[in-house]
Amino acid sequence: MSFITVKNVWQQYADQVVLEGLNLNVNEGEFCTLVGASGCGKSTFLRLLLGQEKASRGEILLDGQALAGEPDSSRGVVFQRYSVFPHLSVLDNVALGLELPRSPLLGRLFGSAKKDAREQASVLLHKVGLGHSLDKYPAQLSGGMQQRLAIAQALIMKPRVLLLDEPFGALDPGIRKDMHQLLLELWRETQLTVFMVTHDLSEGFTLGTRLLVFDKVRIDPHAPGAYGARITYDIPLNSDRRAHRAAVDALPIELAGTLRTA
Amino acid sequence: MRLINRHPDRPSRLLLVILPFALVLLAYFLGSAERLTDNPNDKLLPSAVQMTDAVKRLAFVADTRTGEYVLWQDSASSLRRLAIGLGISALAGLCLGMAAGTLPLFGAPLSPLLTVLSMVPPLAILPILFIVFGLGELSKVMLIVIGITPALARDLEQRTREIPVELLIKAQTLGASTWTLMLRVILPQLLPRLLISLRLMLGSAWLFLIAAEAIASTDGLGYRIFLVRRYLAMDVILPYVVWITLLAWLMDWGLKRLTQRAFPWYEGARA
Numbered sequence: 001m002s003f004i005t006v007k008n009v010w011q012q013y014a015d016q017v018v019l020e021g022l023n024l025n026v027n028e029g030e031f032c033t034l035v036g037a038s039g040c041g042k043s044t045f046l047r048l049l050l051g052q053e054k055a056s057r058g059e060i061l062l063d064g065q066a067l068a069g070e071p072d073s074s075r076g077v078v079f080q081r082y083s084v085f086p087h088l089s090v091l092d093n094v095a096l097g098l099e100l101p102r103s104p105l106l107g108r109l110f111g112s113a114k115k116d117a118r119e120q121a122s123v124l125l126h127k128v129g130l131g132h133s134l135d136k137y138p139a140q141l142s143g144g145m146q147q148r149l150a151i152a153q154a155l156i157m158k159p160r161v162l163l164l165d166e167p168f169g170a171l172d173p174g175i176r177k178d179m180h181q182l183l184l185e186l187w188r189e190t191q192l193t194v195f196m197v198t199h200d201l202s203e204g205f206t207l208g209t210r211l212l213v214f215d216k217v218r219i220d221p222h223a224p225g226a227y228g229a230r231i232t233y234d235i236p237l238n239s240d241r242r243a244h245r246a247a248v249d250a251l252p253i254e255l256a257g258t259l260r261t262a
Numbered sequence: 263m264r265l266i267n268r269h270p271d272r273p274s275r276l277l278l279v280i281l282p283f284a285l286v287l288l289a290y291f292l293g294s295a296e297r298l299t300d301n302p303n304d305k306l307l308p309s310a311v312q313m314t315d316a317v318k319r320l321a322f323v324a325d326t327r328t329g330e331y332v333l334w335q336d337s338a339s340s341l342r343r344l345a346i347g348l349g350i351s352a353l354a355g356l357c358l359g360m361a362a363g364t365l366p367l368f369g370a371p372l373s374p375l376l377t378v379l380s381m382v383p384p385l386a387i388l389p390i391l392f393i394v395f396g397l398g399e400l401s402k403v404m405l406i407v408i409g410i411t412p413a414l415a416r417d418l419e420q421r422t423r424e425i426p427v428e429l430l431i432k433a434q435t436l437g438a439s440t441w442t443l444m445l446r447v448i449l450p451q452l453l454p455r456l457l458i459s460l461r462l463m464l465g466s467a468w469l470f471l472i473a474a475e476a477i478a479s480t481d482g483l484g485y486r487i488f489l490v491r492r493y494l495a496m497d498v499i500l501p502y503v504v505w506i507t508l509l510a511w512l513m514d515w516g517l518k519r520l521t522q523r524a525f526p527w528y529e530g531a532r533a
Contacts, residue, residue, distance in 0.1 A: 052431055071434035082426035085433075087450045087527050096446065097436040107442030137527040150432075157436060 003028035003193060004049075004161070009058035010228065011044055018044045020228035022058070024212070028160070029245050031187055031194045033204035036214030040229040042197045045214070046163050049195060050077055062161070073101065076154030080166045083150035084138045090149055091134040094121035097156040121156060128152045128182060144175035148182065155186060164196040168203070180207060188241075209242045211235040308497035316497040332486065333505070340483040341509070343399065344471050347406025348460065351467075354407070355414030356456055362415065363422025364448055365440070373419065380412035385473055392478060402474040409470040410463045414456075421455040422448060454525040461517045468510055 002025035009022040018041040026032060034042040047053045048060060051071045060067045062074070071077070084093050098117035099109045109117055125131055128148045130141075138146055147167055154162060168176045184207065187194055198204050204211050213233035220226045236242065270278055294307035308316075321333040328335075362372040388405055395401035425448060433447045475484030483506055490498045521528065 050431065050435075071431050073435060073437040075435060077432060077435050079428045079432075082428035083432055085429060085447060085451075087525070096433075100433070100439075100442050100446065101437035104439060104442065107438065107446040139527060139529065153432070154435065159435070 002026060003030075003063060005061040005064075007059050007061070009048065009055045009060060011041065011048065011053070012056040012228070016225035017228035019048075019055075019230075021230055024231060024234075026193060026210075028193050029191050031207060031209045031241075032196070032212055033208035033210070034195060034197045034212050034214060035199070035201055035204045036229065038199075040214045040216065042214050043165055046165050046195060046197050049161070050075055050163055073097075073157045074159055075161045075163060076157055076159035077163045078147065078150045078154055078165070078167045080169045083167075084146055084153060086138055089135050089137060090125065090130055090141070091118055091121055093138065093149055094125055094153050094156050097153060121152075124152050124156055125149075128186075142175075144171050144179060147171065147179060151183070151186070155190070158190075160191075160193060162192050162194045164194065166197050166199060169199060176203070183207065205237060208237050209245070211237055305494045305496055308500065312497045313501050316495070317501045320498065336481055336483045336486050337505070337509070339479075339481045340471060340475065343402050343475075343482070344406065344467060347403045347471070348410075348463075348467055350403070350407050351411045351414055351463075352456060352460055354411050355418055355459070356452065358411070358415035359418025360422055360444060360448060360452060363419040364444055369419070376412050376415050376419070380416055382412075384409035384470060388474065388477065397478040402471065402479065405470045405474045406467050410466050413466070414459055414463060417459045417462075418452060418456060421452060421459075425451055454521050454528040457517050457521045461514050464510055464514055464517075468506065472506075 004024070004026040006022050006024040006026075009019060010017065011019040022045070034045065036042050044053070048055050049067070051068050054069055068074070077083075085096070088096060095114075095117045098120060099114070100107050102113070102117075103109055108114075122131070122134060125134060128151060130145060130148055130152065133141060133145065138149065141149065150167070168179050171179065180203070183194075186192070196204075196207065198207075211233070212231050213235075214229045215232040216227055216229050217232065218227040290307065291310065294309050297304045297307050298309055317333070321331060324330065325332050358372060358376065361368040362376065363369065384405060387408070388401075391401040391404050391408070395404055429447060430443065433443045438447065471482075472484030472487070475482035476488040479485040483502055487499050487502050
């Protein structure tokens, strides 16, 4: 039984078909990169996985259950822009994820609970390389630093699925390399299943354990909206990492835990 | 060099700031002097001395009938009405605007209603307010509230919608409920925008205050101006207008400083 099952999903806005007949099985811990031309529905598919939109037809199962119809804490997300809260400091941006679920009335923790949350947040922020700017506001950070913050913010929730919508699209190449390394490190340590939309093919090939290519198979020149995109290629990649992940999964839990964090 | 690329340096900027004020004052006092030489009893353009005398009488000599210092008494009454009116409007505008902007189910009935309400000329319903709320403090405060709340609410609704949807999604993935999302994500981002909105509304608020005081009141800055109008007492009216302008400018400046100090993360605060 696969972790995420996509069954015959169609997405249609008015008479514009975006996705058609999508079928996909993804195991837990896979790193899927989604590539394709602009406007071919990669981001739409990501929004469906996020629960921001509902599919016109078909269904998506997460662990055998139909996906919740709205975003929730089981799925973390990083967008290209506007992923972090401008009014909160770096530290509070991450601590917010610990405060919100625990305080349904005020959405805010006090005293030792607050200190605790901030400490956890600070540990994670040190790990993503933001340890020296805990008290800054996001506007004072560079683009790369803001995306590190957004990733930390998503990971503090310990989601099972991480959705990335062109997270490094606005960064320059050097920074992008660092971000790739960080992302792979975090992916190795956690059991995250990652879906990442990217415009950069080489990024898709280096990062993913599986590359999904979205493309329109049928095109009617008189009705451009009549047919949607499908997954035309589904390519397994980076077999060493896949094998490593599979081997780790085969080990007893105690051992596997130490290996993952190593 | 093109005009668009020419910037004044510091001293010349200061000069350019002062210049129009100086010109206006100069024109006034030249006109005043000319009229007063023609007719020493002219009341239309009082001289600086006449106005200073009037201010001294109103601000530093107790009124023989009530024992109060008229200018300060008037200022206190007006500012109290203004503060209560602005406070209620800010709170109501914030709640309505946030609800209409965040919750589609609230926005559907609220937005059109607010649009229509903001088109009602508040002064046209002033008589209704006097009939319903009487001639006391309440009707004056209500005129300010009714006058600026719909506009405030509409502005804040718009500002709420300008918050990127990505942030709202992100908050939901961080475990926020509708309530905590509004409390921790939307409200803090709206507060600086509320202060800016209030600054823009100050002019209208003063307008409504003075209109209400002019028609039915026993004290207040607007009341005094309309009272002494009967005697053509320009020597009182002009200093009062200057005083009101100064108060309004100080409030504007105070709100601006508050926005900058309280919300250092807000880039719009610098404007």
